Amino acid sequence: MNALLPTAIVGSLPKPSWLAEPEKLWSPWKLAGAELAEGKHDALSLAAEEQRLAGIDVIADGEQTRQHFVTTFIEHLNGVDFESRETVRIRNRYDADVPAVVGPVSRPKAVFVDDAQALRAQTTQPIKWALPGPMTMIDTLADRHYGSREKLARKFAKILNQEAKELEAAGVDIIQFDEPAFNVFFDDVRDWGVEVLDLAAEGLRAETVVHICYGYGIKANTDWKATLGSEWRQYEESFPLLQRSSVDTVSLECHNSHAPVELIGLLRGKKVMVGAIDVARTAIETPEEVAATLRKVLPFVDQDKLYPSTNCGMAPLSRHVARDKMAALASGAAIVRAELAGATSPPT
Structure with a gap:
């Protein structure tokens, strides 16, 4: 892995068309049973290889084995009824039919450990695994049991900690918690x-990340962004709090965002995954565009703590667009890496 400006994707990659309908969130599987299990791991292998070929340093699973970044984890828990669904407002933005919490929630067994072991076997590079964050989990459910967002979130945090420790034992180097809800529920x-x-x-030796973005490049999210005005200051609410938290790294949306870049300075001392790839458009960034984004943020983050990344997941994009965007990310990071190495080299 590059010691300076190591690159990573945030979350999802498009699934192969033989596994699920492409360019669609919540896409149903095209396979079933043993064929589905084999197909998921085949897709996992492809995702790892596509990242490697693109020049990405930290390899992720691309969420190839899950239908959705939140609900696939939740469906393995006790206390949640997927038959008794309700329509709820997700992050005050769009409606979705979601399962209901009907009793005490618990995790009867590990959810992603087998998949993580399969990814670990694919590469000697560092690997990253994403889990839904507690607040985003409670925002993707109807609660009929706990009657308290905080109480349910604390239960989920304990469950996530159990899963994260088993992922760490399976060889995962970086564990990411996805918390887009942090950009909405500021009081919470x-x-x-x-x-x-x-x-x-708590207690993890693996590097930890919290990912906070403005969402996938789907209409509900782009419509919401259009209401935020010319300057997005949501990060101003969470960054000072996260700077004092135990989480090692904060992942944020930057390229084509209206979030003032100086807000990154509120995280000084933390590692920062800076989104230099816009996942809400199909146009491929040039390496120089990626480099320009990274240069723009360098005054506000220590160079040894900067991870160039994507803004969010790329599941709604085509595979060739996602591949080209990853290659641009790697090439743009290489440009700035060379510039920084030159700036710090002793004179000859």
Whole structure:
């Protein structure tokens, strides 16, 4: 792995068309039973190889074995009824039919450990695995049992911590918690959200990441972004709190974002995964565009703590667009890496 500016994707990659309908979230599987299990791991291998060929340093699973970044984890828990669904407002943005919490939630067995072991076998490079964050989990459910967002989030944090420790034991180097809800529920973030996130990461030796973005490049999210005005200051609410948290790294949306770049300075001392690839458009960034984004943020993050990444997951994109965007990310990081190495080299 490159010691300076190691690259990584945030979350999902498009699935092969033989596994699920492409360019679609919540896409149903095209296979079943043993064929589905084999197909998922074949797709996992492809995702790892495509990242390697693109020049990505930290290899992720691309969420090839899950239908959705939140609900696939939840469906393996006790206490959640997927037959009794309700329509709820997700992050105050769009409606979705979601399962209901009908009793005490628990995790009867590991959810992603077998998949993580399969990814670990694919590469000697560092691997990263993403889990849904506690606050985003409770926002993707109807609660009929706990009657308290905080109480349910704390239960989920304990469950996530169990899963994360088993992923760590399976060879995962970096564990990411996805918390797009941190950009919406600011009072909860302040009152208990960061504390609960720390509970999910408690005791881990693996590097920990929290990912906070403005969402996939789908219409509901792009429409919401259009209402935010010319300057997005949501990060101003969470970054000072996260700077004091136990989480090692904060992942954020940057390229083509209206979030003021100087807000990254609120995280000084933390590692920062800076989104230099816009997942809400199909146009491929040039390496120089990626480099320009990274140069723009360098005054606000220590260069040895900067991880160039994507803004969010790329599941709604085509495979060739995602491949080209990853290659641009790697090439753009290489440009700035060479510039920084030249700047720090002793004179000859």
